Amino acid sequence: MAEFLFEIGLEEVPARMLASAEAELARRTMDLLGRERLLDGDVSFESFSTPRRLAVLVRGVRPQQPDVTEEIVGPSTKIAYKDGVPTAAAEAFAKKAGVSLDALKTVTNAKGEYLGADVHRAGRSASDVIVELLPKEIASIYWAKTMYWRAGKPERFVRPLQWLLALLDDKIVPVTWAGKTAGNTTRGHRVLHGAEPVVIEHPGQYRERLEAAKVLPHVEDRRYKIRKALDHVMRTVPETRWREDHALVDAVTHLTEWPTVLIGKFEEEYLALPEEVLVTVMRDHQKYFAVEDKSGKLAPYFLTVLNTQADEAGEHIIRHGNERVLRARFNDARFFWDYDQKITLADRVEKLRNVTFQKDLGSYFDKTERVRALAASLEAIAADRKIPVDTKALDEAALLAKTDLTSELVKEFTELQGIVGGLYARAQGHSEIAAIAIYDQYKPTSMVDDLPRSTEGILLSIADKADTIGGMFALGLEPTGSKDPFALRRAANGIVRMLGEAKLPITLSEIATLATTDPETCSKVKGFFAERVEFYLREAKGQAYDVVKAVLAAGAEDVSDTLARAEAVTAARGSEDFLAIAASFKRMANILSQARAKGDSAPFAAGKEFLTEPTERKLAEEAGRLAAWVDGLRRKQEYEQALEAIATLRPHVDAFFDSVMVMAEDEKIRRARLGLLQRVLADFSKIADFSEIVTAA
Incomplete structure (x- = not known):
């Protein structure tokens, strides 16, 4: 087997786009080689x-495709022959097949009889296939932004x-x-090796x-070198360490080809500024790593990752x-900080009239x-459910929350919006x-981001996100497909996470109702929230697809409760009795569905006097x-105990199905038995619809 190496050389690509493009090129190349029978x-x-x-770089590539014989199907025999004589359609098919x-020959399938032919195709060389098909894969790589660079030519690429x-x-x-x-x-x-x-x-x-040639082409090699160099340089400054920042490590890894690390210093007087401001300036604007002492307090140093290698004199410069x-x-940051203090946050509220939120939603x-x-x-809902909230502080926070958008510091460092408002509120x-x-x-x-640290912060965050979602949905600007220009999915994910992990007893329906003004929009927002709950359970909490489907079928209004039910079902599904009862519930649901399809309509309300068999009376x-x-345990959210209790019903359900024919000819008996199954499902499916659980049986 051969090795195939393919490289695309470009002008400098934005760091944020490299990881996905690297993965896509590899995937497209492997798919192409596999599809063309060139992997073995x-x-x-x-x-x-x-x-x-x-x-x-792909290992295990065939130098040539293997020969294949395949059957192709042509026109129907009714068209191919007339009075036993081949028509033009038959001749055209034979010519196309090369026979x-x-x-x-005649091929019979579900649609009738058709002409067929066995076609032998000689394998092509890997080189010929790659030359023909790989350019299409290059052109299909997705980039968030592309450009033309050859006048009058159709190609668009990132650079x-x-x-x-x-x-x-x-070869x-x-x-x-x-x-x-x-x-x-x-x-x-480009610098250390030159143009050769x-x-x-x-x-x-x-x-x-x-x-x-001073290039480390493997991303992980550069990442390792950067982290080792950061550790090494910090040994020159005792009692300090570089502040861990995975996102920044990723960024500088994709910005360099031959990374080295240099330490710098700044005056201690700047430490009087809030740490958040200093770190943002270093991290987001300069791609510098912050340095901290053993207690985690910021130290007057920074680390920069260079894409070059300099001697001592060069390093000094x-x-x-x-x-x-x-x-x-x-x-600049210190000037903006001092300048902004001349106007209080309270005085900035009126200035928000001149800052547009969205053209149709106002300022x-x-x-x-x-x-x-x-x-x-x-807050009123939370208070009614015995959740303590500082009403005055919450309203104060809601009033001042967006005022930092008028500050000079946020205009210069937009990443600090909200943070600056909180710092100014404390300072004032x-x-x-x-x-x-x-x-x-x-x-x-x-x-994976932290939640707000207080109940007031959570309520403010929910209110802000819900207002944005409700307003955008009212304008018909809801997300479609992969497009979500207003980050509404992220906002809804945040609401779901806060409700679930802060165990806040406010329902998604209540939030949707408060955030919208008409029933149609409210219904859409509720559906949107339901999608986000499913995403949260599956992607963030790692719950299995069938578990998610089962608990959502039993309701998902209270996210914290839904999460607790999902975790309980996941814990219980390892029990043989639980899986057996889940299989039985699926059987019950199927029987009821089939009965309705045959004309038996729900509810099945026949009396208990028609349950005559010992096993059905016992069930x-x-x-x-x-x-x-079980209902008492459910109300206390003791779901694992409730599921254990439900599983004890197994022998009675097994005995029922072993000895009773549900679909009896006598209508009253049949409806009584169907009514029993209906009651069992209704009583025990409030935690989850167990018929959705996938079982081996």
Whole structure:
């Protein structure tokens, strides 16, 4: 088997786009080779990416497709022959198949008789197949943004194409796309290696030759080197460590080809600024890592990852330049901080009239008023359910939540919206509860982000997100397919997470009703929330598909309760008795469905006097006794105990099905038995619809 190496050389690609593009190129290449019968034996692949390249190396590639014989089907025999003589349709089919008329055969399928032919196709060389089909795969790679770079040419790509490399073992595969034809050369580091091409004579040399040219093509090699270098540099400053930041490590990994790390220092006077401001300036604007002491407090140092390698004199110049830039950014932040304090948050409320939220939904002042009302309604529901909330602090937070959008600091550092508002509220003497709620108002921003730290913060966040969802749905701007320009799915995911994990007894229907003004929009929002609950249970909590389907069938209004039921069902499904009773419930549901299909209509309300068999009377008796007990456990949310109790019904259900014919000829007996099954399902399906649980039987 051969090795196939393919590389696309580009001008620098945005770091955020590289990981998905690398994975897609590898997937498309493997799919192509597999689809064309060019993979065999011990197949494996590696993918690579740097800011200037995407590459994939596949092992286990056939040099040539195997020959195949396949049956093709042509026109029906009614069309192919007239009075036993082949028609033009038959002749055309024979010509297409490359066989004589005598070689045609009759193929019978569900639609009738058709002409058929066995066609032998000789395998093509891997090189020919790749040259023909790989350009289509290159052109199909998804990029969030693309560009034209050749006047009058149709190709669009993320950045201009600079070179192509394609090798099948030691042979060049002349793939051509966008005016470039693949060869056996790539390029090293733009500065450290220069313009001299790097010759690759065999795919196995790829990493070695590029490393000699100061490029680490494998993402994980660069990540490892960066982390080790960060650790190494910090040994020069005792009692400190670099602040762990996975997202920033990812970013600088995709920004470099030959990473090195340099430490810099800034004046301690800047530590008087809030840590959030300093870290944002370093992280989001300069891609610097923050440094902290053993207690976790920020230290006056930073680490920068370079895409070069300098001598001592060069490092001094680079360090001085980075320190100068950071000092200027910190001075800007300090100026904005001091300037903003001249106007209180309370005085900024009126300024929100001049900040547009959405053209049809008004200004942020209008949104503030809606959110205040929504938050007050949520607080009333929470209070009614014995959840303590500081009403005054919540309203204060809702009133001031968006005022930092008028501040100079947020205009300069938009990543700090909400955070700056919370810091300003604290600095200006507002309630600490209100300050924390303002600070946390945008949380959670993902399925792994922290929740707001207080009940007031959670209610404010729900109110803000629900107002946005309700308003956008009212305008018909709900998400469609993969498009969600207003991040409504993320907002709904946040609401679901807060309700589920903070165990807040407010239902999704209540939120949807408060956030909308008409029944049709409200119904759409409820459906949207239901989709997000399913996503939350499956993707965030890892619940199995059938468990999710089962608990949602029993209701999903209370997210915390739905999560608890799902976790209980997952824990119980390891029990043999539980799986058996789930299979029995599925059987009951099927019998009832079939009965209705045959004309028996629900409800089946015949009296108990028609239950004459001992096993059916025993089932009715045990189910009635157990139902009250299970319902009591359910109301206390003791779901695991409730499921254990339901499983004890198994012997009575088994005995019933072993000895009773449900669909008896006597209508009164049949309806009585159907009524029993209906009652059992209704009484014991309030935790989950167990008929949805997948069982081996």
